[in-house]
Amino acid sequence: MRKQTEGRSVQYARLPPGAYEFKIFAGDEDGRRSPPLRSIHFTIQKPCWNTWWFYLLVGFVSLAMFYGVVSLRVRAIRRTAREKNRINKKMAELELQALQSQMNPHFVFNALGAIQFFIRNTEIEMADDYLAKFGLLMRLFLESSKNKFIPLADEIRLIQLYIKLEKIRFEDRFDVSYEIDDELVDSYTLIPSLLFQPFVENAINHGLFHKKEKGYLSFAIKEAEEALICIIEDNGIGRERATELKQKSTKNYKSRGTQIVKERLEVLEKMTDLSIAIKTEDCFPGRDEPGTRVIIEIPFLE
Amino acid sequence: MYKGIIVDDEPKAIKLLQDMLHQYCPEIAITGTANNTDIAFDLISMKNPDILFLDIAMPRESGFDLLERLPKLDFEIIFVTGFDEYALQAIKFCALGYVVKPIQVAELVKAVNNAKRVVSLKDSHLANRQLLKILKEPGNKKNRIGIPIASGIEFMPTEQIVHCEGVKGCTKIFLQNGTSIISSYNLGEFIKLLKDYDFYTPHKSHLVNMDHIQRYHREGIIEMSNNSKVPVSRRRRQAFLDLMRQQELGE
Structure with a gap:
């Protein structure tokens, strides 16, 4: 590459990498040239991004990053799977507990005791009727425990049957009234299974059981904005006294029915984003026997 | 009547x-x-x-x-x-x-x-x-357990029972005072009844009061406060040692 200049400097832009020899000649206007006055050897290095080790480094780093991303992702997937697994396991456990609390041994054996009475008393029809109802109720309990959600109509059938059996056993010591929105029942609305019965059981066995006079139980299903409302009311002795009595009679007594419901709903919320609100209050605050009102609000399922 | x-x-x-x-x-x-x-x-x-x-x-x-x-x-x-x-x-x-x-x-x-x-x-x-x-007061060691024996029912504070041994469907109960009584209950009954009173089953036919354990021999023998020796079955040795250690830490 030859360049002529009259000045004292010369510039070569963008010399590709390689080994060079820089020679200086002097020349005159006629084109004659002196022998080289001076010769300088120099090398232009390849730029660092053009070297083999750089390629290797880039290759290695990108491989490492790829590996990192993949393993992070795998770990995240594993973690969600584990979490899901844990929730499912917890749910299964709670479902079992819910079933166990529904098939409350006290209820079961007392029911069988009542059947024994009808048999010995030769009330064949009563015995038959009670036994058939009891069998059906057990079947409904088992069936509903298999599914996380059941049609509202099925749950109501279960509740009515349960109350009927308890009424026979308690010899009509309480009256019951239903207020049920038929349209809602007909519309195949799904609700979480095993939800209402523990609260009804509490109303009867803890609220009304200890009441001296005839008690009263009300069960209502209504539609509110975007939600189904279930209200269970009793004019029993109230939560405070019921707890007192329980603790007095047997120290280690635990009624976990409603506690299990609450835990199940929490897990259900994690699984399905369905948030169910349960509110408990006195029906007649300040009275000697304030009763209990439970309000359960279930947003409609898609 | x-x-x-x-x-x-x-x-x-x-x-x-x-x-x-x-x-x-x-x-x-x-x-x-x-x-x-x-x-x-x-x-x-x-x-x-x-x-x-x-x-x-x-x-x-x-x-x-x-x-x-x-x-x-x-x-x-x-x-x-x-x-x-x-x-x-x-x-x-x-x-x-x-x-x-x-x-x-x-x-x-x-x-x-x-x-x-x-x-x-x-x-x-x-x-x-x-x-x-x-x-x-469930679990109080002064509680007397009713033990059905041939002549009636013997009431015995649980803390006075050193250990029990199942013998042919009945149970021989060794007491603190060196005597023993035989009950028609089987050992399983006693295991259930005494479960809140710090008793342990080191062997399928033995039940010991943890408070009456004197020492443990490496070959799997427990020496009780009345000097009688109770075997620990091979499979329960580890669990038994863990339990003993736990108790020591607790005390």
């Missing part, structure tokens, strides 16, 4: 029991029935029954609350209950009588015969008081 009283909140249950007693235990004359504890209190005070058939879960006041209120408990009790694991445990601990609903005829007859036998001994008061104490 023995005088009996039935207390149950369900009239149906009273009638059922009355019927069954009439048919299968005609030597029991039911002199009164009560469907709440207030009536029961007066009835028992007036009639001085030999045997009381008592439901546990009743409105407002349980059967146990009723017993607590009564000044005299000099009658045999046969508890009649639907299901009450906790109460049954205490009742069995005191070797008292009970039947569960639905009532089995054989169980009822057995409980009644037992009660009849004990009525003549005139010491029901002790066992009944004992039950109330146990319900109040």
